[in-house]
Amino acid sequence: MLHHVSVGVRDVERAAKFYDPVLKTLGYRRVMEFLPYGIGYGETRERPEFWIQVPHNQQPASSGNGVHVAFLAKSRQFVSNFHDAALKQGGSNGGEPGPRPDYGPSYYGAFIYDLDGNKIEAMLRVTVKTVAKQATKRRTASKRKTPSAKKAKKKSRR
Secondary structure (H helix, E strand, O other), X not given: OOOOEEEEOOOHHHHHHHHHXXXXXXXXXXXXXXXXXXXXXXXXXXXXXXXXXXXXXXXXXXXOOOOXXXXXXXXXXXXXXXXXXXXXXXXXXXXXXXXXXXXOOOXXXXXXXXXXXXXXXXXXXXXXXXXXXXXXXXXXXXXXHOOOHHHHHHHHHO
């Protein structure tokens, strides 16, 4: 339904120093620039989906009360990386990474405020099936790293 979302910032280059490393944690990068007015982020140049920009009317940027932008993350670790990077870049905590039962039983997210007060979120929906699948992958990976039971039995027979 949406083509792109923009947030107003006071200084695009200052905001980019915040957003470049923060959005990188989710797999996004600068894909379009109209400096000093705006920068578009996305996965490909054809789809700049998130913009930071000086307001069109050249008035000071202000954050909207109740407005926030949520980025889809690939895993809980991506959510944590996003949150950590935002705090490291000078953003402020709007909500630690974790479940958000008020948003539904499978909602997991973290909230931050950027340098201009815009509320930004990284989130994903974690289902029981997804969690079980991730646990199975971890068990399988750990089995590959240790000697197999068959090898251990052969050694014990000798």
